[in-house]
Amino acid sequence: MRIQSTLKRAYVATMMRIVGRGLAIGSRVDSEIAHELAHLPVEMTIAMRVNPNGPCCLLQRTHGGLSYLGVHDSGSADMEIIFKHLQHAWLLYTFQENTPTAFARNRIVLDGEVGHATVFNRCLARLLTLILPRLIAKRAVKRYPVIALGHKLRLATSIYLRIPLERTRPVL
């Protein structure tokens, strides 16, 4: 059981890094994510973390889109999306449950403005739509959008190729 928990924790931490970096890259290469992010205030920090001492991912809205700030948990981000337990993050990152359903089932707590969370959720849904195969993405988002396969593949390739190179940036 302990090995299983360790593996789960490692998987969730890895997925948080991929999603965090993916969002930062997506904000530069995808016009839809960039358009959504324009609704968030510049310098706003966003944390996704697992309570109480689980994996964490910190992002910041910048003039250029989003910056990935790494896995620090300062506990003082402007908006925090908090999974109440590792198992709940596991359900979301294995795409067994989408974000709105996780909110509806009280698995996630939001600390921050609800309007900002809806914007961030749309960015996350767009990213998952781009980087996941359609069959999996349909489980990760409430509605899979109309998107040309070629366009999706171009953007997905662009994001995946840059993830290993994406730098952790300092907070503004």
Add this chain to the structure above:
Amino acid sequence: MTSRYYEFYCPVKILAGLKALEHLPSELAERGCAAPMVLTDKGVRQAGLIDHLQLAFEEADLSVDLVFDDIPPDSSTDVVEKIAGLFREHNCDSLIAVGGGSVMDTAKAANILVSEGGEFLRAYVGAHKLTRPLKPLVAIATTAGTGSEVTTVAVIKDTHKQKKDAFQSSHLMPAVAVIDPRMTITVPPGITAATAMDALTHSVEAFTCLAKNPLSDAYASAAIRKIVTALPLVLADPGHTSARLELAEAATMAGIAFSNSMVGLVHAIGHSLGAVCHLHHGTCMSLLLPYVLEYNFETIRDDLGELLPFLAGDEVARATPPEDRAQGSIAAIRDLRDEIFDATGLPRSLSESDKVEKSQFAKIADLSVDDGALMFNPVEADRSDVLSILERAWSLPD
């Protein structure tokens, strides 16, 4: 293995029935309170509703010394901070809110300051910022609709930023809610109908949105039956005390339901429609409800079908084939809107409201997609979806 999980919470003690107000002095005494501050608005005071409260206290050989009646319809941080100052100055120990949604929200926000200390509300904006119980708050609703007396949320305008801030915490819930028909009997038929449609929408969305659960379903469905039964009686005879009580109970039950299951797209668009066009919230709900149900139809078909006996009665439901029941529920809501229109003139379409211009649709759609309620709608909706719903709600179907 099912991944279903839900939470349900309502610690509010509810005092309901004729002369319920008379139970209040002993409720406060049980909580060790002897110096309540009453919060209300000018309209409630002019309607004589505070007199009922004062009489109830006088008969218990107590008095209500501090009544603040200057709460505007769109309350602000300035008002809340002023109330907190008066509360401290007069060494009060509890709050009694008498009014509609704005008074309730103001009282909840003021309770944060008088309990937690500090001068400014800003530090508590957002969800889950409160970590301990606040001072006893009694909520006496004077409209049967918002359900604020049993919800965890307060929305207050930040005077300096000129934007609305939401506060959410289970600690914001009142300790006691009073449902006394004397407090709603003077509400004019038009407002009664609009607020009842607000409560109906809370119930229907609670029953059909993502966070529905068996307990919220029970409250929501029972509230619907009360509303469709009692509302026509009140519209025919505004002094019908027992029907007024049924409506007020239904509004509280709907509040308990949606506080534990959230609401969806009707509220997301309704909040925006109200903000842009200055329409009463209940009117917005009534205008949009059937159209959003049609938008969500395929996903909520089974749940909507289950509501038919509550909306149209058991006989109608039995006579309706299962595959037609969801459509029957929408038809029952349309029939109720027609009945209300005949009795009060409450509009059934955006054009009938005379307050909405098509040129405002874009702004309404922009605001709607950023509304938190959208998260809990069972079907995704983007800007173009909202625009198409508004177009359909513009005029009545032929």
